[in-house]
Every structure is written in structure tokens, then in C-alpha cells.
């Protein structure tokens with residue numbers, strides 16, 4: 001019977017190594033049928049359950065193991081790991097303290113206690129634990145230092161965090177199936193963006209300005225991983241005529257195994273991805289990342305294939321031409337270049353972080369307009385919707401293939417609706433933006449186009465301002481911006 005048990009345990013361990021956890025558990029269960037208190041079988045089953053995210057079941061197994069042998073170090077440390085997984089950090093610390101009583105030199109226990117302490121808002125204590133973990137378990141250099149760099153960032157010690165990332169890069173290994181150098185570069189890049197703000201909370205397109213307010217509580221959730229590196233630092237609300245456009249800038253390791261910077265949008269219940277740049281593929285041998293992206297559109301047309309393809313090409317060329325006019329760097333191949341980031345120095349070579357951020361958001365918003373299925377249109381741009389309708393009603397049997405030569409010019413409305421008037425007045429604090437007087441000073445307020453309608457200014461929230469009658473009349477058709 002002893003031979004049976006050893007054999008079953010061995011088979012289970014081999015399956016564990018092959019990450020076939022469900023099958024491994026069957027062998028541990030077979031051992032537990034012979035001996036329900038077999039410590040090694042209980043431990044291995046618990047660890048396999050953690051690997052398949054069955055944390056509550058794992059917890060029960062470790063409780064059982066502790067009832068069998070209260071002095072089992074592995075039972076306590078594993079219980080701590082499970083509590084961390086369940087985000088029950090106080091309980092995790094309790095279990096790990098207990099584990100450290102049995103083995104005061106366990107780097108693994110210190111490492112996991114560090115995770116719990118950091119989650120509980122005790123970064124200094126977490127650092128102490130990570131340092132001890134490194135002392136006792138130097139072979140886990142990458143994993144431990146990775147955690148350390150995040151704690152240092154949280155403490156505002158960015159240079160120290162950067163130093164650690166450099167030492168990790170010097171090891172140049174794989175970590176969790178991806179390249180550690182790429183991962184460190186993504187962290188460095190994220191760190192720069194996290195410390196960057198939009199200048200004056202504005203996005204400028206040539207003469208046109210969109211105002212943003214920072215942050216919203218709900219998340220446009222496309223990625224459930226904890227390591228979305230930007231957190232909520234770049235979430236914006238941009239009031240458009242159609243409603244509030246919410247943008248979330250996210251940086252993570254995606255399913256195609258690339259680190260990518262994304263811009264997601266949400267407006268009136270419609271959400272989607274607007275634009276992204278790849279941080280992994282466009283890196284040269286010297287460590288410069290070219291933040292560039294092909295300007296292209298994927299079609300959703302159900303009608304004629306040729307017509308649909310022609311449409312996509314037309315949109316691409318109109319979009320590229322527009323971006324060139326707005327002085328973005330667009331190559332003859334219709335690649336837009338947002339910047340070059342030097343990973344060795346940890347900074348942009350040819351632009352500022354502020355400008356990069358603004359350009360990234362601006363291009364994302366413009367692209368969303370041209371995509372036509374993101375729930376909003378910008379009044380300053382030619383309308384795309386009418387062309388789409390035309391294409392959908394197209395019948396190849398009746399009409400010869402005819403591609404519209406250009407987009408339909410959109411004619412904005414001059415009339416400012418009451419609700420927009422109200423929003424502008426409230427935004428401007430019910431005061432004339434030029435002289436600061438309010439109705440309490442005996443004047444009447446107007447809502448006025450900043451760039452006059454006659455000069456192409458739009459009836460959009462961003463192009464409207466509150467003026468008193470006097471200032472308004474003095475303004476005439478002069479530009480005020």
C-alpha cells in the first residue's frame with residue numbers, strides 16, 4: 001500500500017509539472033481515499049487547486065492539513081498565499097506570521113507577506129519584507145525586484161524604481177512567458193505617462209479645442225488583469241454635442257503577446273477601441289521604441305466587397321490627409337508617428353510626454369469619428385454616416401460601381417439649443433468670461449461662439465462661451481482664441 005501511495009503521488013507531481021492540474025488532483029484524491037490525512041497529498045492538492053483558481057476549495061484543504069499537523073510550515077505559508085489571492089490581506093499576514101515561526105528564513109513567506117502589506121497600504125513594511133525575501137531567496141531576483149519597483153513607485157521614488165528595472169533588464173530573461181526587457185520598458189514608459197498631465201486639460205486640433213475633465217469612477221473594462229499599468233490615471237470626460245465622451249488610456253500585455261497602449265471610448269452606451277500603438281514590435285536593437293501606427297480601417301459593410309474596400313481606402317486617405325494638415329507626422333505609407341521613446345534613457349527623443357499624450361488622444365478621437373461606429377461624430381469633420389447609408393443601399397445589379405468622390409460636407413446648426421446654453425452658462429460660472437461680471441452686477445449674459453459661426457466656428461460646447469452683452473458686441477467677428 002505504501003508503494004501505491006508513493007506511485008500515485010509521483011504521477012500527480014508529474015502532471016503538476018505539465019500544468020495538468022485537474023488530472024493531478026485525481027491522483028491526490030486517490031491517495032486521500034487510502035489515507036485522508038496524508039499531508040503531502042493534501043498539500044499538493046491544495047497547491048493544484050490554487051493553480052486552477054479554486055481558492056476557496058484550496059483554503060479548505062489547507063485548513064484540513066493544519067488540523068492534521070498544526071506545525072506544518074507549508075500549510076501555513078500556502079494558506080497565506082490563498083488569502084492573498086482572495087484579497088483577504090489581514091488573514092494572509094496572520095498565516096504568514098505563523099509560517100515564519102516555523103521557518104524564519106523563508107524568502108517565499110516574506111515575499112507573500114510583502115504583497116499583503118503593500119495591498120494594505122504599508123509600502124515601507126512591504127519593502128522590508130521584499131529585501132528579506134531577496135536575502136533568503138536570491139534566485140527569485142526578478143519576481144521580487146519587480147514587486148519592489150512597484151512599491152518604490154508608490155512611494156514616489158521613481159529613480160530608485162528605474163534603477164531596479166535596469167538591474168532586471170540586465171538579467172534579460174523570460175518572466176511569466178514574456179520578455180522581461182519588454183516588460184521593464186513598458187513599466188518605464190507607463191511611469192512617464194502616469195506623471196504626465198494634459199496641458200490645461202485641453203486637446204487641440206489645429207484651431208479647434210476640446211476641453212477634458214479628468215477621471216470617472218467606472219472603468220471601461222476590456223482587461224481584467226491587475227497589471228493594466230496606467231490604472232485610472234488617464235481617464236477623461238470630453239463633452240460633445242452627442243453627450244459625454246469617456247476615454248480610458250490603458251497599457252497592458254494583450255492576447256497577441258504585445259505591450260500596447262490603447263485608447264478606449266464610451267458614449268451613450270456605445271463603447272469600443274479607438275486606437276493603439278505597439279510598444280513591443282516597433283523597438284529597434286538600440287532600445288528605441290517607435291510609437292507609430294498604420295492608419296487603417298476595418299470594414300463592416302454588408303454590401304459589395306469592392307465598394308467596401310474602396311471605402312476603407314478612401315477613409316484612410318482622407319484621415320491621413322487630415323492629420324497631415326493638422327501637422328502630425330504621417331508617412332507616405334499612411335503610418336502616423338507619434339514619437340520615439342528611448343528606453344535606455346527613459347525619455348522621448350522627439351516630443352514631450354505632454355505632447356505625446358495630447359497627440360495620442362487627439363488622433364484616437366479623430367479616428368473614432370472616421371470609424372463611424374463609435375457613437376459620436378465631431379462637427380468639425382465631414383460626416384461619414386451619409387456615405388455609409390449610401391453604401392448599404394447599394395445594389396450591384398442596378399448600379400455600376402460608383403465610389404463617392406468625397407465625403408458630404410456637414411452643415412452645423414447656428415442655433416444654440418437651450419440645454420447647451422444652460423451647460424455653457426453653468427460651466428462658466430454664470431459670469432462673463434471677459435470681464436467677470438454676472439447678472440448680480442446688473443448685466444445680461446449671452447452664450448456666444450468663440451470662433452464665429454461665420455468663420456466656420458461650430459455650435460459645439462467647446463466653441464461656446466458666456467459673454468456679457470457689452471463684451472459680446474465689442475467682439476464682433478474677431479477670433480478670441
Ligand SMILES: [Zn+2]
Pocket residue numbers: 432433434435436437467468469470471472
Ligand atoms: Zn463682459
